[in-house]
Amino acid sequence: MTSTLIALMLWTAPADSNNVQLQSFERVWQIINEKHWDLAGTGVDWQQVHETYLPKAMKAKNRTEMRAVIRDMIHELGQTHFGILGAERYDKLDELKQGLPWGSGDPGFEVRAVEGRVFVVKSWGNVPVGTELKTINKKDLKEAVATTEKAFEDAPQRALYVNMTLNELFSGPEGDTFELSARKPGAESDELLTVAWHAPRGQIEQMGNLPPVSFEYRTEILEQNIGYVEFNVWLMPLVQHFATFMPTLKDTQGLIIDIRGNGGGVGFLANSLAGYLVQEKGKKLGTMKSLDSTVNFFIVPRLDQRYQKPVVVLIDGGSASTSEIFAAGLRDLGRAKLIGSRSAGAALPSVVETLPNGDRFQYAIADYVSLGGLKIEGTGVEPDINAPHTLASLGQGKDAAMEAAIEWIVKQGVVQ
Amino acid sequence: MKKMLILMLASTLVFAGSAEEIMDKATAAVLGNNGNKVIDSLVFEATMSAPNGLNAKIMGIQAKGGKLYVKTNINMGSQEMEQVQGCDGVDCYEMNTMMGARMLEGGEKSLLLSQHNLDGMADWRNTYTSAELLGEEDVNGEPCYKIKLVMDGDQHLVQYVSKKDYLVKRIDITVTSVMGEMAMSTYQTEYADFSGYTLPTKVTMEVMQQQMTTTFTNYEFNSKVDDAKFQIPEQLKVAQ
Numbered sequence: 001m002t003s004t005l006i007a008l009m010l011w012t013a014p015a016d017s018n019n020v021q022l023q024s025f026e027r028v029w030q031i032i033n034e035k036h037w038d039l040a041g042t043g044v045d046w047q048q049v050h051e052t053y054l055p056k057a058m059k060a061k062n063r064t065e066m067r068a069v070i071r072d073m074i075h076e077l078g079q080t081h082f083g084i085l086g087a088e089r090y091d092k093l094d095e096l097k098q099g100l101p102w103g104s105g106d107p108g109f110e111v112r113a114v115e116g117r118v119f120v121v122k123s124w125g126n127v128p129v130g131t132e133l134k135t136i137n138k139k140d141l142k143e144a145v146a147t148t149e150k151a152f153e154d155a156p157q158r159a160l161y162v163n164m165t166l167n168e169l170f171s172g173p174e175g176d177t178f179e180l181s182a183r184k185p186g187a188e189s190d191e192l193l194t195v196a197w198h199a200p201r202g203q204i205e206q207m208g209n210l211p212p213v214s215f216e217y218r219t220e221i222l223e224q225n226i227g228y229v230e231f232n233v234w235l236m237p238l239v240q241h242f243a244t245f246m247p248t249l250k251d252t253q254g255l256i257i258d259i260r261g262n263g264g265g266v267g268f269l270a271n272s273l274a275g276y277l278v279q280e281k282g283k284k285l286g287t288m289k290s291l292d293s294t295v296n297f298f299i300v301p302r303l304d305q306r307y308q309k310p311v312v313v314l315i316d317g318g319s320a321s322t323s324e325i326f327a328a329g330l331r332d333l334g335r336a337k338l339i340g341s342r343s344a345g346a347a348l349p350s351v352v353e354t355l356p357n358g359d360r361f362q363y364a365i366a367d368y369v370s371l372g373g374l375k376i377e378g379t380g381v382e383p384d385i386n387a388p389h390t391l392a393s394l395g396q397g398k399d400a401a402m403e404a405a406i407e408w409i410v411k412q413g414v415v416q
Numbered sequence: 417m418k419k420m421l422i423l424m425l426a427s428t429l430v431f432a433g434s435a436e437e438i439m440d441k442a443t444a445a446v447l448g449n450n451g452n453k454v455i456d457s458l459v460f461e462a463t464m465s466a467p468n469g470l471n472a473k474i475m476g477i478q479a480k481g482g483k484l485y486v487k488t489n490i491n492m493g494s495q496e497m498e499q500v501q502g503c504d505g506v507d508c509y510e511m512n513t514m515m516g517a518r519m520l521e522g523g524e525k526s527l528l529l530s531q532h533n534l535d536g537m538a539d540w541r542n543t544y545t546s547a548e549l550l551g552e553e554d555v556n557g558e559p560c561y562k563i564k565l566v567m568d569g570d571q572h573l574v575q576y577v578s579k580k581d582y583l584v585k586r587i588d589i590t591v592t593s594v595m596g597e598m599a600m601s602t603y604q605t606e607y608a609d610f611s612g613y614t615l616p617t618k619v620t621m622e623v624m625q626q627q628m629t630t631t632f633t634n635y636e637f638n639s640k641v642d643d644a645k646f647q648i649p650e651q652l653k654v655a656q
Binding site for chain 1: 495513595626
């Protein structure tokens, strides 16, 4: 009897699962219908969208198919921070990863696509900055870049998605190794490198029901007596790290905050950190407008640890959300020089809700406007000094934005 | 014209009278048979759940004279944050791990005091300067009086008082402060008896299209509290 019940349950699971899928579709539509701050302003007839997509949702047989339906429905809005968390990127990653092992192991470097090729732009392992990566386990990387760029060509935030997808190609099982065909800067021929995946260099952190992330944070006093800090996500440990770091900057001639590749995190940490850099009371980094409220990213100046020297914020296409609010806000206050390349343009504050089918639906609840009136969504933040990675700079193993930042800070000292 | 003016004034007075009467009954509904007892202190404990899987533990102490200390420990998965809000009877402040320490002014101060003013529990006139009956409206199907209450400054809120039991079922407020302008509604439900006082055990707040639910697990009246808890922290005194 029991086995029969179990057999029946197993057999009926897909039917129940379909119901859950449909509930998830309805929940996503409902959330946007009720919580979007200006649905009419999008010019989309959201009721009509429901009628269009419901028949497709009813035909979806599993979570993957339903994700596609929900994704297409959300796409009608043309805005970021609405989506099944990571689903689109992971679909593409699934395709690119075929034949490559999965894992959370760290390869010891970070890459960017530059002119259709893959280069190491940050390194904490044996593959130096400026190395061009040509294949991974014999998989052609130029082709991977082309596929990824094609997949996101219509997205205003394509630099962000391409960057994230490419970097995840290089993660793998901890303790295992992989092979790279690569050309190091200045070398005249390619060489085969065997690289090990290590434990993620950061600390695993989880924020509520968001997926766990590896929080990476590094500081340094550069030889020019300039403070340098980089971190990959805006999470609460930053507060303690900054409280420790800022006093060490007392005698430096400037500070570089590197948030290239930093896709965001807790929004109010932007103004929290700005509290160390801004002296005056009553300042803010910008405003978030929702359906019925306006929230200021207000700055509380730190009473005892205010830093008054020149500040550079490094940004690129991987800098999104909180990173953009931080950069745009400090620039508008005249407190930082922005150097690098245009940011992602994905700045809508959002929350994450778990759907009946287990997927996590991320949806925006407000619009962000910088102090200077700039709407970052879809356009991004332009740097004051454009200094992207180029074939020439990487060929010499150099970081163009870092060099420009150091040069600018040193110049400020001379001017003073 | 003169007649119309007199009529308008008269109608305002009638409404004002009704509002005050309703608010007196609302106060009596909370106090129960404790109407003549002096409340020196109130200690409460609560838990809160918020979007994105965040939750918090709250502990609060209130004392006569507008004194307050509320500590909230927010759990965010692998991270935690502590926030303290307090009033010494004159000034109010907030300290939290993320933003640092600051004095509260304007709407934020008024809101904090309206939520936690022990003197206001004994008599609503200790918190609000005027009451106006705006009309009637259902809250979750329950007929309520809709009353506008004005606090010091320009801040005001709207309370929905049940026509049946005179308990507050909903509060609407738009808080204007350094944080911006935030519209919020709170729904008070599941009232229970605590030492003869009738208080809500569940308060659901709607703000920015999100819901946060606070569940009060304990209210303790007139226990001994340390007055030092209500002092403004030294670092903020220096900044002032």
